[in-house]
Amino acid sequence: MGSPTLVWFRQDLRLADHPALRAACERGAVIPVFIWSPEEDGEWLLGGASKWWLHQSLKSLTQELERLESKLVIRRGNALDQLRALVHETKATALFWNRRYEPTILERDKKIEEHFGCDDFAIETFNSHLLLEPWAIQNKSGKPFQVFTPYWKTCLAAIEAAGPGKPIVAPKKIEAPIKWPKSLGLDELELQPKIDWVKGIRENWQPGEQGAQGNLKRFLSETVFNYAETRNRPDVVGTSRLSPHLHFGEISPRQILHAVKMAAEKKFISPAVWRQWQFLTELGWREFAHHLLFHFPHTANEPLRPEFKKFPWHDNPEGLKAWQLGRTGYPIVDAGMRELWHTGWMHNRVRMIVASFLVKDLLLPWHTGAKWFWDTLVDADLANNTLGWQWTAGCGADAAPFFRIFNPVTQGEKFDPKGDYVRRWVPEIARLPDKWLHQPWNAPREILSASRIDLGKTYPEPIVQHSIARDVALEAFQKIKSQETM
DNA sequence: TGAAATGTTGGGGCG
DNA sequence: ACGCCCCAACATTTC
Numbered sequence: 001m002g003s004p005t006l007v008w009f010r011q012d013l014r015l016a017d018h019p020a021l022r023a024a025c026e027r028g029a030v031i032p033v034f035i036w037s038p039e040e041d042g043e044w045l046l047g048g049a050s051k052w053w054l055h056q057s058l059k060s061l062t063q064e065l066e067r068l069e070s071k072l073v074i075r076r077g078n079a080l081d082q083l084r085a086l087v088h089e090t091k092a093t094a095l096f097w098n099r100r101y102e103p104t105i106l107e108r109d110k111k112i113e114e115h116f117g118c119d120d121f122a123i124e125t126f127n128s129h130l131l132l133e134p135w136a137i138q139n140k141s142g143k144p145f146q147v148f149t150p151y152w153k154t155c156l157a158a159i160e161a162a163g164p165g166k167p168i169v170a171p172k173k174i175e176a177p178i179k180w181p182k183s184l185g186l187d188e189l190e191l192q193p194k195i196d197w198v199k200g201i202r203e204n205w206q207p208g209e210q211g212a213q214g215n216l217k218r219f220l221s222e223t224v225f226n227y228a229e230t231r232n233r234p235d236v237v238g239t240s241r242l243s244p245h246l247h248f249g250e251i252s253p254r255q256i257l258h259a260v261k262m263a264a265e266k267k268f269i270s271p272a273v274w275r276q277w278q279f280l281t282e283l284g285w286r287e288f289a290h291h292l293l294f295h296f297p298h299t300a301n302e303p304l305r306p307e308f309k310k311f312p313w314h315d316n317p318e319g320l321k322a323w324q325l326g327r328t329g330y331p332i333v334d335a336g337m338r339e340l341w342h343t344g345w346m347h348n349r350v351r352m353i354v355a356s357f358l359v360k361d362l363l364l365p366w367h368t369g370a371k372w373f374w375d376t377l378v379d380a381d382l383a384n385n386t387l388g389w390q391w392t393a394g395c396g397a398d399a400a401p402f403f404r405i406f407n408p409v410t411q412g413e414k415f416d417p418k419g420d421y422v423r424r425w426v427p428e429i430a431r432l433p434d435k436w437l438h439q440p441w442n443a444p445r446e447i448l449s450a451s452r453i454d455l456g457k458t459y460p461e462p463i464v465q466h467s468i469a470r471d472v473a474l475e476a477f478q479k480i481k482s483q484e485t486m
Numbered sequence: 487t488g489a490a491a492t493g494t495t496g497g498g499g500c501g
Numbered sequence: 502a503c504g505c506c507c508c509a510a511c512a513t514t515t516c
Contacts (some may be wrong), residue, residue: 148487232487244506278487352487391487394489411488415500470489474516 004029004090004177005122006083008097009072012128012249013057014209015064017167019126020096021174027122029177031090032065034058035083036076036189040100042104044300044382047375049344052198053207055191057248060208062186070174073183087116089181094122101134101290102382103297131159131253131287134294143297147399151291154283157276159257167255190424200342201378201405205244212245216256219262227279234336234347236422240279241380244345246286253283292397299396300386302365310394312476314363322463323358324372328428329462331438332412333357335425342425344378349415355392356406361469363476366393394477405470405478412438428441428459 005024012018024030037043046054062072069095075082083095089278093117100109108124116123127133137154138144145151159165187321193199206214219240223230232237245251257280264274274280296304303309322328326337346354351373358369363434366389390396394403416422419437423430429440431451436443441455441462448455455461 281487349487356488398487400488402488407489 002028003093005094006086006090006092006097007032008083008095009061009272010097011035011247012252013061014170014212014250014252015061015068016209017252017255018098018170019128020075020098021171022123022168023124023126024094024096025171025174029096029175030070031086031092031177031181032070032081032174032367033073033075033086034061035079036074036191037082040079040104040108041102044102044104044374045379047380048193049198049201049378050380051191051195051243052201053205053248053378055186055189056207057250058186058189058191058430060210060250064209065174068171068174068423070176071180071183072441073181074186074189076184076189079108080115083112085146086181087121090177090179092413093120094124096124097127098126098128098134100129103300104292106294110161123436125393126256129249129250130290131155131165131257131283134291144291148285148288148395148397151288152281155284155287156280158445165254165258167252167258168482173319179230188464198344202286204324204345205378206251207244207248209250212242212251213468215241215245216251216259220259224260224277224279225267227277230483231278232349232415234339234350235416235418235424239348240282241345243381244377247379247381247384251252256283285387286384288397289383291455293383293386296335299390300382303366303393303395304397307396307480308393310480311395312363312479313365316362318366319362319463320358320364320368322460323364323369325352325360327460327463328357329441329460330357330408330412330466331422331426331440332408332416335416335422338425340373340376344376344433346377347421350421351388351410352392353406353408353411355389356404358474359389359393361408361464361466363469363473366390366395403474405473407470408466409439423474426459429453439442464476 004028007021007024007030021030058072065072067250068156075086086092087095100106113123113125132155137151137158139150219242223238223240226238230236242251242256245255260274260279293299323337326334326341328334332350333354336397339350340346355369358364359366361415370385370389373385387396391398398404412422419434422437429437429451432440432443432453433447436447440448440453440459453459
C-alpha cells in the first residue's frame with residue numbers, strides 16, 4: 001500500500017463524477033478532507049442560509065463516505081496551513097482537488113499549488129464544476145465573450161466536438177489510510193444558526209447528493225418536457241430546483257447534461273430537438289456567468305460597463321427595508337421576497353422582477369440587492385449572482401439596446417395569472433379577485449373591504465408609484481448615457 | 487429572459 | 502344596404 005492521497009473537497013460535495021476522488025482512488029489510500037476557512041472567500045463570506053446548507057451537505061457527504069468505510073476529515077483555519085499539517089501528519093504524497101473559479105479562491109489555490117509543487121509530491125487539479133472552463137472559449141478576436149448568444153453557440157459546438165462526456169461513476173470502495181488524521185466534529189464548525197430560523201428551508205430542501213439526484217429525477221420525469229411553458233411560472237414547480245445542489249457541487253453539470261440526453265433518448269426525442277431545449281440554455285447562463293467573472297474579476301463589486309460607475313443611485317434605507325421584508329405594496333415583489341426569506345430560494349422569474357424593482361423603481365444600487373441575496377439564498381453563487389444583478393441593473397452583459405424596466409403588475413399578471421403564488425406568500429390579500437390581486441391599490445373601495453383589506457394597515461400602499469419611478473430611472477439612465485459620449 | 491407608444495384592422499352600433 | 506365612427510384587439514415601432 002502506497003502513501004495516501006489527500007482529496008480536498010470544496011464545492012464538489014459528492015462522490016459521483018468527481019474526477020479528483022477518482023484519480024486519488026486509482027492511486028491507493030485516500031483521505032477526504034474539508035477545510036472551513038470562510039475568510040478566504042474574501043468579502044463574500046458565506047451567508048446564513050448557505051452555511052446551513054453547507055452543514056447539511058457535509059453531513060450527507062460524511063454519511064456517504066462512511067458507507068464506503070471512509071470518512072471526511074474536517075479542519076478549520078487557513079487552508080494552506082491545514083493542508084501542510086495534514087501532509088505532515090499523514091505522510092501523504094499527493095493532493096488532488098477540483099477547481100473553483102472565484103477570483104479570490106483562484107489566487108489562494110495558485111499559492112497552495114506553488115507551495116506543494118515539487119518533484120516528490122503530486123499535486124493535481126481537475127475540472128468538474130463546469131462544462132467548459134472559463135478560459136476554454138474565446139471569440140474570433142481571441143477575447144472573452146460579453147454577449148450570451150454567440151458565447152453559448154460556441155460552447156455547444158465545443159461540447160459537441162469533445163464527445164459524449166459520460167459522467168464518472170461513484171467509487172465502489174475507497175481505500176482507507178493506515179491511520180486517520182485528527183478531525184473536528186461537524187458541529188464544531190458552528191455552521192448552523194443558533195436560533196432555529198431555518199424551518200422553512202429545511203422543509204423545502206434535502207441537501208446532499210441524494211437530494212440532488214432526487215430533484216433531477218423529478219425534473220426529468222415530467223417537468224423538463226413542459227419547460228418551455230412552465231419555466232416562468234412561479235405558481236407551479238416548473239423548474240429543476242437544482243441551483244443549490246449545483247452550487248455546492250452535489251451534482252455536476254455534466255451529470256445533468258447527460259441525464260437530460262438520456263431522458264430525451266428514452267422518449268425518442270432527436271438530438272436536434274433536445275439541444276434546443278431552453279433548459280440547456282439555463283446551464284449555459286451558469287457557464288457564461290463563470291466565464292464573465294473569470295475574465296472580469298472586478299465585476300463582483302464593480303459594473304462591467306464602466307459608465308455605470310456614475311449612475312445616480314439613491315440612498316433609501318426605508319425602501320431597502322420594505323423590499324427585504326416583502327412590504328413594498330407590490331404583491332408579486334412581496335411574494336418573491338417572502339418566498340426567499342422563508343425557503344432560501346426564489347423562482348428565477350421572480351428574482352428578475354424583485355431585482356428590477358430594487359434597482360429601477362427604488363434606484364438602490366444593485367450591489368445592495370446582491371448582498372441581500374447572498375445572505376438569504378441557499379444557492380448564493382458569486383458568478384450567478386453577479387451576472388443576474390448586473391443584467392437587471394443594465395450595467396452588465398445584456399445585449400438589449402434599451403433600458404429594461406419590468407412592470408411589476410404586468411409581470412405578475414402574466415406569470416402568476418391565477419394568483420396562486422401571490423396568495424400563497426401574501427395571504428393578507430388572498431381574498432382579492434384575480435383582477436385586482438396584482439394591483440390592490442386600484443381595486444374599488446367596496447372590493448377591498450369585502451376582501452377584508454385596509455390598504456396602508458393590513459397591506460401596504462405601494463411605496464413608489466411605478467409609472468413615476470420608471471420615468472425617474474429612465475432620466476437617470478439618460479444622464480450617464482449622455483456623459484458616455486462626452 | 488420588456489414595456490409603452492403608435493399603427494392597423496375589423497366588427498358592431500347607428501343614422 | 503351603406504358609410505361613418507368608435508374602440509377593442511392585435512401588430513409594429515421605439516426607447
